Amino acid sequence: MHILRLFARDRAALLGLIIILFAVLLTIIGPFIVPYPDDAFEANIMARLEPPSWEHWFGTDDFGRDILTRVILGTGNALGVAVGVASAAMFVGVPLGLLAGYHGGRFGEAVMRVTDVFLAVPSLILAIALAQLLRAGIGGAILALSLTYWPHFCRNVYSETRSAKTATFVEALESMGASSSRIVFMHILPNIASPIIVRVTVGLGYIIMTAAVLGFLGIGVPPPTPDWGAAIANSRQHLPEAWWLVSFPGLAIFLAVLGFNLLGDGLRDIIDPRLRRAR
Amino acid sequence: MFLFIVRRLLLAIPALFGLVLLTFILIHAVPGDPAAVLAGDQATPQQIQALREHYGFDRPILEQFFRYVSQLASGSLGISYMTQRQISTEIIERMPATFELTLFAMTLATMIGIPLGVISAYFHNRWLDHLLRIVSIGGLAVASFWLAIMLQFTFSMELDLLPVHGRLSQGLNPPPFVTGMIVLDSLIAGRFDLFRDAFAHLILPGFALAVAPLATIMRFTRAAVLSTLRREYVFYERAVGYPRLVLMGKYVLRNSLVTPVTQIGLLLGAILGSAVVIEAIFDWPGLGSYAVLSIATADYQATLAVVLVVGCVYALINILVDLVHAAVDPRILEQL
Numbered sequence: 053m054h055i056l057r058l059f060a061r062d063r064a065a066l067l068g069l070i071i072i073l074f075a076v077l078l079t080i081i082g083p084f085i086v087p088y089p090d091d092a093f094e095a096n097i098m099a100r101l102e103p104p105s106w107e108h109w110f111g112t113d114d115f116g117r118d119i120l121t122r123v124i125l126g127t128g129n130a131l132g133v134a135v136g137v138a139s140a141a142m143f144v145g146v147p148l149g150l151l152a153g154y155h156g157g158r159f160g161e162a163v164m165r166v167t168d169v170f171l172a173v174p175s176l177i178l179a180i181a182l183a184q185l186l187r188a189g190i191g192g193a194i195l196a197l198s199l200t201y202w203p204h205f206c207r208n209v210y211s212e213t214r215s216a217k218t219a220t221f222v223e224a225l226e227s228m229g230a231s232s233s234r235i236v237f238m239h240i241l242p243n244i245a246s247p248i249i250v251r252v253t254v255g256l257g258y259i260i261m262t263a264a265v266l267g268f269l270g271i272g273v274p275p276p277t278p279d280w281g282a283a284i285a286n287s288r289q290h291l292p293e294a295w296w297l298v299s300f301p302g303l304a305i306f307l308a309v310l311g312f313n314l315l316g317d318g319l320r321d322i323i324d325p326r327l328r329r330a331r
Numbered sequence: 332m333f334l335f336i337v338r339r340l341l342l343a344i345p346a347l348f349g350l351v352l353l354t355f356i357l358i359h360a361v362p363g364d365p366a367a368v369l370a371g372d373q374a375t376p377q378q379i380q381a382l383r384e385h386y387g388f389d390r391p392i393l394e395q396f397f398r399y400v401s402q403l404a405s406g407s408l409g410i411s412y413m414t415q416r417q418i419s420t421e422i423i424e425r426m427p428a429t430f431e432l433t434l435f436a437m438t439l440a441t442m443i444g445i446p447l448g449v450i451s452a453y454f455h456n457r458w459l460d461h462l463l464r465i466v467s468i469g470g471l472a473v474a475s476f477w478l479a480i481m482l483q484f485t486f487s488m489e490l491d492l493l494p495v496h497g498r499l500s501q502g503l504n505p506p507p508f509v510t511g512m513i514v515l516d517s518l519i520a521g522r523f524d525l526f527r528d529a530f531a532h533l534i535l536p537g538f539a540l541a542v543a544p545l546a547t548i549m550r551f552t553r554a555a556v557l558s559t560l561r562r563e564y565v566f567y568e569r570a571v572g573y574p575r576l577v578l579m580g581k582y583v584l585r586n587s588l589v590t591p592v593t594q595i596g597l598l599l600g601a602i603l604g605s606a607v608v609i610e611a612i613f614d615w616p617g618l619g620s621y622a623v624l625s626i627a628t629a630d631y632q633a634t635l636a637v638v639l640v641v642g643c644v645y646a647l648i649n650i651l652v653d654l655v656h657a658a659v660d661p662r663i664l665e666q667l
Contacts, residue, residue, distance in 0.1 A: 064468075165345060165346070165349065166349070168345065168346040168349065169346050169349030169350055169352075169353055170353075171346075172346040172347060172349070172350050172642045172645065172646060173350065173638055173641055173642045173645060174600040174601060174603050174604035174641065174645060175604065176601075176604030176605060176607065177603065177604050177607060177622070177637070177638060177641050178638065180607060180622065180626065180634075181622075181634050181635060181637070181638045182357070184626050184629075184631065184634055185357050185358075185631060185634075185635075257472070261474055264474055264476075265474070265476060265605075265608055268476050268608060269608065269611075269623060269626060270626075270627075271626065284476070284477055284480065287480075288480060288612075291480070291483075291484050291488060292484055292488035292489055295484060298477070298480050298481065298484065299481070301477075302473075302474060302477035302478075302480075302481065305474045305477060306469075306472050306473050306474065306477075307472075309471075309472040309473075309474070310468070310469070310472035313468065313471055313472055314468065317468075
């Protein structure tokens with residue numbers, strides 16, 4: 053209850069939560085409420101490059117497709133990719149980080165050296181190279197982003213586990229003869245869950261951004277699937293005549309990333325008072 | 332100090348070696364003939380055959396790996412099938428442009444971010460602070476490639492204030508090569524007309540790159556200054572009646588800047604990453620647009636070469652940052 057009250061007082065975090073809930077809502081009911089569900093994928097040359105109007109709030113693109121419709125439909129793809137990548141990265145990074153942190157020794161050292169390799173290149177460049185090598189398409193993009201992102205999780209969990217390991221309760225469990233996997237997964241994991249949650253929240257925003265870059269470079273979802281990044285790339289050839297093509301998908305990315313960042317900041321403040329933003 | 336440098340260099344080697352191994356595994360993990368994978372989608376059978384012989388893809392896997400490593404160690408990153416030139420030559424030619432752009436962006440981010448962070452902390456919880464915090468939160472959420480296009484649209488296409496792309500206007504010849512960075516070289520040559528033109532070309536891409544790190548630096552500076560302001564010695568000095576500005580400039584700032592400065596290494600990595608897209612948008616002839624070109628033409632060797640080179644540059648940057656950190660805070664050296 054105390055946590056909820058703290059959270060309700062943080063207006064920025066609440067705004068973030070509202071944005072995210074709105075995006076989730078759009079993902080679920082989007083396909084049913086979009087103004088032009090029929091021509092989302094099909095060209096309509098008669099209505100090419102129309103500026104925003106009452107019929108087309110965000111205007112139409114170079115195929116005559118309604119941009120509002122495609123921005124809304126793009127929400128689901130962006131969130132889907134983000135959640136998929138974050139889950140995959142967690143699935144690999146969390147157990148590895150836990151085991152490496154708890155057992156340490158040669159195994160822990162080896163895991164950390166492997167994360168070093170993945171962190172040796174700025175993550176965006178690694179993601180771009182991997183996505184290209186794994187061939188264009190949504191599967192390749194998700195795999196590339198997951199491969200780039202898991203070391204961040206692993207590092208985080210590793211250092212949290214290292215410090216949790218010295219706690220008295222772990223010593224007590226060890227002396228009672230609890231198995232190491234029981235200690236790690238049943239006792240340490242719940243204790244370090246909060247930093248993991250913060251990491252995921254901020255990470256989701258980051259993944260949406262990186263996935264948009266991949267889409268922009270043409271190594272994300274293949275057309276005609278609605279994608280914010282790809283829409284921006286497409287819009288460049290119609291500047292400066294058609295500003296609405298580039299503006300709205302970009303605003304969508306901005307809002308989505310903003311939502312996760314605000315929520316992540318708020319959660320961090322509540323969970324870790326040491327890092328609390330001075331206010 | 333010397334030992335510290337040696338140790339840091341040695342620490343970087345396994346990671347870079349691992350990176351080579353990773354790229355090697357990737358080439359082989361992708362289904363199909365590794366030579367065909369490496370050559371890209373548009374290569375001719377002769378080019379694929381040449382690659383197969385070059386790397387010995389028909390030999391045992393261990394021998395292939397040693398060949399791959401020894402090729403790299405001798406400085407050869409392969410031959411681009413698009414231009415038929417050594418990739419290493421092309422990359423070296425393009426490096427100064429990327430350094431010019433990223434250094435400019437980093438300078439911009441630091442020179443604006445630190446003062447804004449200090450101002451934000453100084454006016455803690457007043458309207459200026461709130462405004463600056465909103466700006467920094469927004470700056471972290473905006474996609475740099477989108478911002479770049481919007482800037483290009485607004486300032487180049489609509490207002491016609493700044494050039495749309497490139498490093499120099501057409502018809503101008505670059506100054507004699509010294510550093511390869513046109514802004515510096517033109518000053519060295521005393522050509523102020525060239526300097527103005529090159530600088531105008533630098534502003535938009537530099538700003539688009541700078542926004543995210545600027546926001547980060549601002550946040551770190553604000554937090555650091557605020558926590559210093561709560562120290563007891565600051566309360567004491569305040570009580571004694573130091574003028575606030577002297578207090579800020581002389582005592583608070585110096586004790587607050589270590590955290591933001593150590594962030595710069597990480598941020599340079601992020602800038603190198605987003606430079607890939609920004610360079611492509613502004614036709615900036617650097618490493619980033621080279622990477623995008625290699626993606627568009629499916630020239631995988633070139634892409635992997637960029638990854639390896641950026642990995643080396645990034646390792647070097649991090650070592651430099653550690654050195655600066657150690658110079659600012661000698662306690663680090665004792666941890667060895």
